[in-house]
Amino acid sequence: MPYRSLPHASLPSQEVIDLVRQSCSDVPEGSTLLAGSFYRNLFKMVPEMRDMFSDDLGPQQQRMADALLAVVRHLDSPDEIAEYLQQLGAQHHRQLGVLPEHYPHVGRALVRAVSEVSPTWTSSMSSSWVLVYRWITAHMLAGAQEAASASSGHRGAH
Template sequence: MALRSISEVPLPDPATIEQVRLSCADIPEGSTRLSRAFYDNLFTMVPEMREMFSADLKPQQQRMADALLSVVQHLDTPEELAGYLRRLGSQHHRELGVRPEHYPHVGRALVRAVSEVSPTWSSSMSSAWVLVYQWVTAHMLAGAELAASSSSHGAR
């Protein structure tokens, strides 16, 4: 998954958004099943990322699960969602040290996790998730870049 800027990544079309929503339809609100699978995949793929998180991963799993399901539910309000994603990208940069090179790993771990937990998974859902993830990532990276430039200006 190549990283692209906001101007290069349009909001996915309604059919794509519906595919992503369908893949999450059987995940109950508050469930961390998807986020547990995500972190298992991420740390298997990139073990050094484990040290970015506290030993007790349960609170982070819940935050991730809640954020992900919220994003999926609000894809039809992209302006509002984009602001949230930029704030989230900024926060992840400042608090966790997330760098742009982490995002492709996160995307692969996420798509794999959804494929593992969704009973309705299909190859078209995989493509839909990649498109949505690219849009989400573009906005999170914009927030992270803003945080990085703010902190570098403050360091002078």
């Protein structure tokens, strides 16, 4: 799942956003069902990523579930969500060591997880998630790159 840089990532159409929202409509607020499926898929696909997280995934699953559902709910406010995603990308870079090459794996695990928990899953939803995830990734990577630049500049100042 290739990612695009921020200047080349446009918010998907309302139809695409609606399909993504529909795929999550049966996931109750506060539920970690989707996040649990996501992490199972991610660690199955890329076992070495398991070491990036604490042994107790419960809090991480809750944060991921809350963040993902918030993003899906607020895609109509792309400027606010973009800023949030950039902060999240910076945080993931600093705290977890997430690298650009991890994002395609995360995307595949996410699409697979949504397909597993959505009773109304269709191939159109899969395509829609790929488009939305590319937009999400562009913003998260922009935040991660800014954090990486800031930390490398900060180290050079000592």
